[in-house]
Amino acid sequence: MNDIERVLEFVIAIEKLKDVQRKTRPVGLDRYENSAEHSWHACLTALLFKDYANEDIDIERVMKMLLIHDLGEIDAGDTIIYASETVENKQLEQQGVERLLALLSEEMRQPLLDLWVEFETGDSKDSQYARAIDRVPPLLHNLHGDGHSWKQHGISLEQVLAVNTRIGKGSDALWQVIRPKLEQAANDGLMTQEP
Amino acid sequence: MNDIERVLEFVIAIEKLKDVQRKTRPVGLDRYENSAEHSWHACLTALLFKDYANEDIDIERVMKMLLIHDLGEIDAGDTIIYASETVENKQLEQQGVERLLALLSEEMRQPLLDLWVEFETGDSKDSQYARAIDRVPPLLHNLHGDGHSWKQHGISLEQVLAVNTRIGKGSDALWQVIRPKLEQAANDGLMTQEP
Numbered sequence: 001m002n003d004i005e006r007v008l009e010f011v012i013a014i015e016k017l018k019d020v021q022r023k024t025r026p027v028g029l030d031r032y033e034n035s036a037e038h039s040w041h042a043c044l045t046a047l048l049f050k051d052y053a054n055e056d057i058d059i060e061r062v063m064k065m066l067l068i069h070d071l072g073e074i075d076a077g078d079t080i081i082y083a084s085e086t087v088e089n090k091q092l093e094q095q096g097v098e099r100l101l102a103l104l105s106e107e108m109r110q111p112l113l114d115l116w117v118e119f120e121t122g123d124s125k126d127s128q129y130a131r132a133i134d135r136v137p138p139l140l141h142n143l144h145g146d147g148h149s150w151k152q153h154g155i156s157l158e159q160v161l162a163v164n165t166r167i168g169k170g171s172d173a174l175w176q177v178i179r180p181k182l183e184q185a186a187n188d189g190l191m192t193q194e195p
Numbered sequence: 196m197n198d199i200e201r202v203l204e205f206v207i208a209i210e211k212l213k214d215v216q217r218k219t220r221p222v223g224l225d226r227y228e229n230s231a232e233h234s235w236h237a238c239l240t241a242l243l244f245k246d247y248a249n250e251d252i253d254i255e256r257v258m259k260m261l262l263i264h265d266l267g268e269i270d271a272g273d274t275i276i277y278a279s280e281t282v283e284n285k286q287l288e289q290q291g292v293e294r295l296l297a298l299l300s301e302e303m304r305q306p307l308l309d310l311w312v313e314f315e316t317g318d319s320k321d322s323q324y325a326r327a328i329d330r331v332p333p334l335l336h337n338l339h340g341d342g343h344s345w346k347q348h349g350i351s352l353e354q355v356l357a358v359n360t361r362i363g364k365g366s367d368a369l370w371q372v373i374r375p376k377l378e379q380a381a382n383d384g385l386m387t388q389e390p
Contacts, residue, residue: 002372004244004247004368004369004372005372007243007244008335008372010243011236011239011240011243011331011332011335012222012335012339014236014239015221015222015223015224015236016223017232017235018221018224018228018232018236019221019223019224026210026213026214027207027210028210028211028214029210029213029214033213034232036231036232036235036236037212037213037229037231037232037235039235040212040231040232040234040235040238040262041206041209041210041213041231043235043238043258043262044206044209044262044263045206047259047262048202048205048206048299048303049199049202052199059255060254060255060258063238063255063258063259063262064242064258067235067238067239067242067258068239104243108243136206137206137210140203140206140207144207173199174199177197177199177200177203
């Protein structure tokens with residue numbers, strides 16, 4: 001099988017990301033979002049906010065990361081961030097990514113796996129920015145959707161702030177705008193109250 | 196309203212692309228694709244095939260084009276390519292893109308509009324490659340989905356080849372692999388027979 005055939009197989013295999021259901025609903029829609037359309041949205045959001053990144057990021061690398069960052073969910077499924085960032089879940093996702101990338105030639109596979117791992121590790125300036133942006137759309141879904149997912153999963157302001165502080169690590173300017181919206185939402189009853 | 200607030204408004208406005216239904220179904224799924232998940236898929240497919248482009252393309256520009264290329268459909272809707280590339284439809288799409296981009300500052304708006312127009316015009320090496328890749332996933336949907344959309348709309352091999360020859364303008368290597376698959380599909384009865 002030549003390389004073009006292998007890439008076509010991969011292009012078909014990753015279609016399954018369109019069938020991975022996330023925990024929030026796009027603003028104005030009555031259905032849950034899937035991880036493929038989320039990946040598009042996050043990628044474009046990263047492009048739009050690039051001048052607000054804390055550091056001088058490489059937007060091409062950031063876009064590539066966000067295009068592939070959720071591929072592990074094809075095997076592992078999407079889990080709500082407030083409960084999911086476990087070692088076990090991350091291992092399942094990495095196995096899933098490696099299974100998919102094995103469809104490609106070694107030459108194509110390794111740079112993509114490296115980018116995926118860089119995103120997950122989150123300690124480069126590009127991955128910190130990418131991880132910041134990845135958090136923005138689901139917050140907007142809750143802020144403009146009566147806190148649907150927060151309420152459904154019993155999430156408190158303390159939890160929301162703990163998980164989303166990473167926005168400030170990628171873009172302090174963006175976090176300064178979003179954080180007060182989250183606090184206001186908690187005041188408005190969109191999150192579970194602390195005991 | 197500061198620029199971050201304006202960009203957040205835009206990020207919410209473009210969510211509607213997740214509600215634009217296309218004419219083909221992702222491989223293995225029983226529902227039609229939407230234009231947001233298609234945009235992700237096309238963008239990642241472009242990245243994967245970049246070394247097979249006819250010319251030395253700028254993949255960052257190509258990815259940006261593919262992220263925004265369908266935004267005009269939020270107002271204009273998706274129309275099947277075999278009937279839709281009319282002046283009137285393209286004008287509707289451009290008006291739609293301009294309406295959305297008006298949410299952004301002039302400084303952000305113009306480069307994005309320029310990229311969108313470049314994609315539509317399709318006479319740069321980057322846009323020729325982007326337009327080539329944009330055609331690949333829907334062909335795979337038909338090839339691996341019993342020609343569902345071709346049959347439903349009465350599309351013949353002649354029409355399929357006429358519209359998709361553009362793949363060769365962006366990547367001759369890819370077209371050499373895909374064209375025989377289309378001819379085989381016609382032989383297998385997946386398209387309408389010529390009179």
